[in-house]
Amino acid sequence: LAKTTQPISMDSYEGQEVNITCSHNNIATNDYITWYQQFPSQGPRFIIQGYKTKVTNEVASLFIPADRKSSTLSLPRVSLSDTAVYYCLAEGRLTGGGNKLTFGTGTQLKVEL
Amino acid sequence: DADVTQTPRNRITKTGKRIMLECSQTKGHDRMYWYRQDPGLGLRLIYYSFDVKDINKGEISDGYSVSRQAQAKFSLSLESAIPNQTALYFCATRDRGRDEQFFGPGTRLTVL
Numbered sequence: 001l002a003k004t005t006q007p008i009s010m011d012s013y014e015g016q017e018v019n020i021t022c023s024h025n026n027i028a029t030n031d032y033i034t035w036y037q038q039f040p041s042q043g044p045r046f047i048i049q050g051y052k053t054k055v056t057n058e059v060a061s062l063f064i065p066a067d068r069k070s071s072t073l074s075l076p077r078v079s080l081s082d083t084a085v086y087y088c089l090a091e092g093r094l095t096g097g098g099n100k101l102t103f104g105t106g107t108q109l110k111v112e113l
Numbered sequence: 114d115a116d117v118t119q120t121p122r123n124r125i126t127k128t129g130k131r132i133m134l135e136c137s138q139t140k141g142h143d144r145m146y147w148y149r150q151d152p153g154l155g156l157r158l159i160y161y162s163f164d165v166k167d168i169n170k171g172e173i174s175d176g177y178s179v180s181r182q183a184q185a186k187f188s189l190s191l192e193s194a195i196p197n198q199t200a201l202y203f204c205a206t207r208d209r210g211r212d213e214q215f216f217g218p219g220t221r222l223t224v225l
Contacts, residue, residue, distance in 0.1 A: 043216025103156040
């Protein structure tokens with residue numbers, strides 16, 4: 001399983017762009033990178049998924065370089081409501097079927113005024 | 114109403130007791146998952162199921178068993194609970210061919 005490593009915590013201010021990097025040195029060829037957001041007392045919520053280069057949706061962008069050993073979640077213009085734990089997930093298929101999923105330990109993002 | 118529900122939301126039990134955590138979904142998804150979350154360890158996959166007849170072990174299945182009673186229901190059992198199974202347990206669903214998993218609100222289990 002691809003092990004993912006993230007910073008334990010990050011601080012930011014409202015209106016700033018936040019970039020959270022995830023390291024996945026032994027990512028497999030068929031693994032995708034997925035990011036989830038989790039608020040206290042709630043289950044994680046899907047943010048974005050990508051395989052390589054750049055993916056953008058209405059809430060975030062995901063940058064994955066050519067070697068795919070890391071990825072960066074970019075949150076534009078954060079607000080107080082973006083204070084949460086962000087998880088990086090390496091997700092791929094096992095030979096013969098089935099999923100392999102490895103969540104990172106998460107990054108606690110704190111946004112202040 | 115929530116699409117993925119878990120019962121109970123909180124449970125305190127004693128070592129050696131049998132415990133069942135239940136998950137139900139109204140999303141019509143065929144894939145369901147059980148995770149546990151521990152402080153500092155993120156989420157770890159216990160079991161997953163692609164349909165009623167398909168059950169697969171995840172990263173940490175020892176001490177746990179599951180049952181997929183119907184497409185909409187996936188139960189996690191601890192046959193003989195032990196204190197290091199104290200954790201927050203999450204159920205999730207996903208539609209075939211889609212990226213996103215949908216998580217339930219979690220069950221906080223304490224084993225004394």
